Amino acid sequence: MTNHYIDLKNSDVILIMGSNAAEHHPIAFKWILRAKEQNGARLIHVDPRYTRTSARCDYHVPLRSGTDIAFLGGMINYILENNKYFKDYVLNYTNASFIVGKNFYFKDGLFSGYDPAKRKYSKDTWALEKDGRGIPRRDMTLSDPRCVFQMLKKHFSRYTLDKVSSITGVSKEDLTKVYAEYSATGVKDKAGTECYALGWTHHTTGSQIIRTMAIIQLLLGNMGIAGGGVNALRGEPNVQGSTDHCILYGNLPGYLKMPVASLDTLEKYLKKCTPVSNDPQSANYYQNYPKFFVSFLKSMFGDKATKENGFGYSWLPKMDDGAAYSLMHLFEKMYEGRVKGLFAVGTDPAVSSPNTAKVRKALEKLDWLVGENIFDNETYCFWKGPGVDPKQVKTEVFLLPASASMEKEGSQSNSGRWVQWKYKAADAPGDAIPVGEITIKIMQAVKELYAKEGGVQPAPILNLKWDYTDAKGRFDVLKVSKQINGHFLKDTVIEDKDKKTRTEFKKGQLVPTFGMLHADGSTSGGNWIMAGSFSATGENKMTRRGKDDPTGLGLYPNWSYAWPVNRRIIYNRASCDIHGKPYNPKRKLLEWTGDKWVGDVPDGPWPPMADRAKGKYPFIMKQDGLGALFGPGMTEGPFPEHYEPLEGPLAKNPLSSQLINPAVEIFKNDMNKVASADEKFPYVCTTYSCTEHWCSGALTRWQLWLLEMQPELYVEIGDKLAQEKGIRNGEKVKVQSARGEVECVAMVTKRFRPFTIEGKTVHQVGLPFNYGWLFPKDGGDSTNFLTPTVGDANTFCPEYKAFMVNVKKA
């Protein structure tokens, strides 16, 4: 989240799209309702299905799964055509005035630089023009036909009401109603926010859906303000923290980039990863990248990381340039027999991964599998699953009992970036121990084997700093959290010339902020964004329980610790005009008093940008310092574009000749079948959760109170379609896709209504994804037998939210 949960109460218009907040984030929804109660906020729900969220919103607008970019693209067109954008903000705080390089173009669904054989773009032409000083050229009148503003306007002029209505199935009246109401927040004293969840990320165009909304929020001046932002309501208790620590192939802790093969030295790597800006008003904060990266290496390898050995850079694995190693890639390689061992910690991919039939076949090819969890699940028991003969499965399987959340001490980060400390309430049952302790034990044993026997490339294992146990040899969580925060590794004096201060730190003291990390090996920092979670003297700020609220906006600055630097709303300098005066004095998040900022922790101490000598632009993490309406970092183009899902009801994209996202990777093997616009699978299908179960149900299905509420798998079918098919409420049906089928109960409902798409009636159905064969015995198996192996072109989030099925009586 750019903002945080309580901040939802500060909004005037809340667009919930890609989320069923009332059922999946009930406590977050309390703050959404509070905005309605206290500010008279308007609540809008856009979703294929009528849910309890719809019931509590002012109105519900159904749209066909997978057409969010078309819907939002129509809103951008509406905002620009009707001059609803916040002019001062757009001009000063976005790259609207930048000039796009003359070789860039967009034609019939493709941007310049596309290679159809590789399904990839060369981004060389996606560049902005620079002047003689190397600073982006700007047209502050926004009239140059090559400026970002005009290019954006031209791009989205194709998203007319007629076109968008025909793609999405939303009536023109409903489109206009949402567009008018939401774009009314493009003024100084109104805030609009957006809440999304997996309903946006689970698409082949997921990242671009979110970017389309970010463009809208920049146009309306809704970024960096109280009650604004683009807010992901994430679905796992520490998914923010696990992302921050990057248990992800492409990044190292703190979103540092995983090295690739062509960057064979530390110097080359740092040069590539450290952006340069020639504009003195751009803070370009990532110019500090080397400090964060070298401090990370010092945390990982300790004294063994020296200047002479490039701080151990060569010990890190290198990915092939341009290659991805996501969950879907892992199961592809496993299915091919090339992956031999797997750790599956607190996860149940035999239920949660797309194309379940392939995933379960792949597991049978493993030599060994290590599971760590508090309950058994379908992944750990794959060898005795439906249709599997255990006597034919060679895999050695270990199932290690873990402590539950309240049986261990440590920190957890919520979506609003609040890092909260938990305490141990009781011992875990039996031999169960925390996952951290299991990790330490296994790695320690591996280290000892390499020390004793040698082996292939032993250096990174032997040199890994791994001293995180207490005197009794047990997991010492504070040692780890302090290592994440970082230490001064020698006596250090920090001088601040502006403030004329001089602070001395002793070797071994904690680093109180990431601004004090060094690139010379004199500091460690396991994850730079967490530097400051402790004070230099050892106060653990994650434990704080202060309830003071000086701004009255619900920031609670003394409750827990929010990264970065306890900032509660990021990009907050954009809540003020260029002189540092709040755009909306009634929701004063920050104010420049002439010598300092007062309010939330500002995005950097510099004066506001009207001070041409010392002032900085507000988007300090961007190389150019401004919000990116033109975003060349994306895989499939600098402007979002609507493409159909991998499987959809249409044989042709109504907007261009490109049916699906041209940059998605197509997985090809005998189990990756696809059936698009195929009469055998005529219904659009989506998947979702319910209040009583969580994710794959791997924890909640073992809890009988919850299971009683939601005992088994069902498919929701609109009453018109059910009537057509002769299916009665409560009877058993089969849902089938090109890849597999599930048997479940039919729930005939008015919550799904047919859409009119390109003049034809299209029905949509949906199933929850919370069930698996292991428990309860008659609850149904994984919905993901139906879903395809394909993902977003940037993130490889699988497309669970839009694919094609048939439904028939069992």
Place this chain on the structure above:
Amino acid sequence: MEITRRGFLTMSGAIGSGIALSSLGINLKPTRAYADELNKANKIKSAKQVSTVCCYCSVGCGLICSVDKMTGKIFNIEGDADHPINEGSLCAKGAGFFDLTEANKYRLKKVQYRAPMSDKWEEKDWDWAVNRIARLVKDTRDKGFVMQNSKGELVNRCESIGHLGSSNVDNEECWLMSVKARALGLVYIDHQARV
């Protein structure tokens, strides 16, 4: 951490008034339930209060575990009324949090091992399992380690072991897993943040 007595009294007051209303009927069941609740309320007053955070979605609601000082066991878990986000309230899953404690008979308590071709789990101890896993990790890594890619570039990676999980463990555990995987040279590293 022990919560403030003030916060605790606020909560127990709320419990009491609800019970008072429900006990107006003649039926004895509510009266018995009232007595049970009173006993629990008394027990809560003398218990150790430990704060924690919910383990389901990412809203980060606060919870209070009541721990019996004699046995060290958790006997009640409820919303933390002092917590600024949930203000004591919880959803259905959070309200059922107690069913994740050892009171749930399905909790895993012992190390389980399934041998190749076997059709059952067997119980093992930690030392045996950890040593066997370390052996398998080393042998798999040594056999499948890739020093150079097809272009001859130095890559130092192990493609034959994957690592999945987890966004439902603590930050410190995430960080340990993240660096462990890199030290082993793994590249197939992923978890729920992507799915």
